Amino acid sequence: MQSSPAPIIYCVPIFRDNYVFLWHDPLNQTAAVIDPGDSQPVLEKLQHLNAELTHIFITHHHWDHIDGIPTLQARYPQVEIFGSAVDRGRIPGQTVFLEGGEILEFGGHSIDVLAVPGHTAGHLAYYLLPQANQPGELFCGDTLFGCGCGRLKEGSPAQLWDSLQRIRQLPDHTRVWCAHEYTLKNIEFALTVDPDNLILQDRYRSTFLVRQHQEATIPTGLGLEKQTNPFLRCEQLELQQAVQATSTLQTFTRLRGMRDQY
Template identity: 55%
Template sequence: MRILQLPVLRDNYVYLLHDPDTATAAVVDPAVAEPVLEKLAELQADLVAIFNTHHHHDHVGGNQPLLARYPYAAVYASGVDRGRIPGQTVELAAGQMVQFNRHTAQVLFVPGHTRGHIAYYFPESGDLFCGDTLFAGGCGRLFEGTPQQMLGSLDQLRQLPEPTRVWCAHEYTLNNLKFALTVDGDNPDLQARYRAVETLRQVGSPTVPSTIGEERRTNPFLRWDQPALQAAAGSQEPDRVLARIRSMKDHF
């Protein structure tokens, strides 16, 4: 399974999963359709599946135009989001498995950013498509969920194997790390990561994917049990640490 990263809009990433052996493809969170259609034509591949993580328009805006060209493609999303996903044909819940040809993904229920957010984890290849729950160096805003829900969601992701590649849906890394330095500034891994990301962005290179291991070492939203973050939040209660750090980031 090849993973093709398509930058769209201002800072979104759409992911095309390509199986060259069968000349088929699946797409994760198609914000817009045109770049996906162009890449499918270039690859001479048929679209067989759309995997949506949540209902926001910059993740589902391309669904209907893609279905107009590939009407038999299955559209996967959370059952909680029923009625909010254009063209949805499959309702998913935590623990279910989904197939893209020979490739199997586990469905993780990760609410917080939205009430129905899910992620797709391919354990065999070690790839995680996490939408807006976990970002490189950050996490999503709490639009529909609670700090307790987001804590549980991030803890699920934190426990995945460290080499797991984190394919998040936005190029927010540099700004996320700028904020992280304000609450975890003595962290040498974070300092080094910031310098590396700054260099990448100066030449327009993507900073995604990261890895779970890198996030555990440098992402303040996975480090609620570390003294520096607890001190910044003024609490040792995990949900309160997360809520306070998220509020600080909202106003950064």
């Protein structure tokens, strides 16, 4: 039996630096969207693709990830809206309440739901599982960014660190779709604590050129994040020394505080 083609992934910019992600199943002409903070660009893309919106996946309840839901639900009243059970009452029109650990399906492909609290208490990530020669695709909202991580809005440093460790266990070839264009600023900060990292230096040069052309730095690769993102490397002695910490969690906590002030 021939497997279904992988969904085509589109990155839809909204606001100053947000990204909405749209999955298109060309076989069935259906679509799913991740974190529609604004409806109009999504509706335009759906119209261009002539696709029916069947799924909305929400990583967390912040306004810039959910404000497009009511308009989309009015246009597509049968759409299923997935989000955390922790966010019950904070996601408009939510129909499915997730805990983490569920396996969902879209277009014949499986999606692993990961509970990744820290940025918010009920933050989720959606991992489109790899198939054949296709890498896995991780949609992680505001938990992991290009060379950075989310601010601690509701959770503790220990929670966010544990969530990042769950993400770090995924294969290196996983593509990471972050919800904000923060990569260049994050790299600039990373160089202040890890200035001798040659891979990080190369990443700065290439990312600078990408942003000069107003292009997205997303998706990033998880393998590259493991080499350059200080928030995934807090057990490394040189980073601990750079922030004058004596443990992994203390290193993470100090890095997050320093980035908040950067």
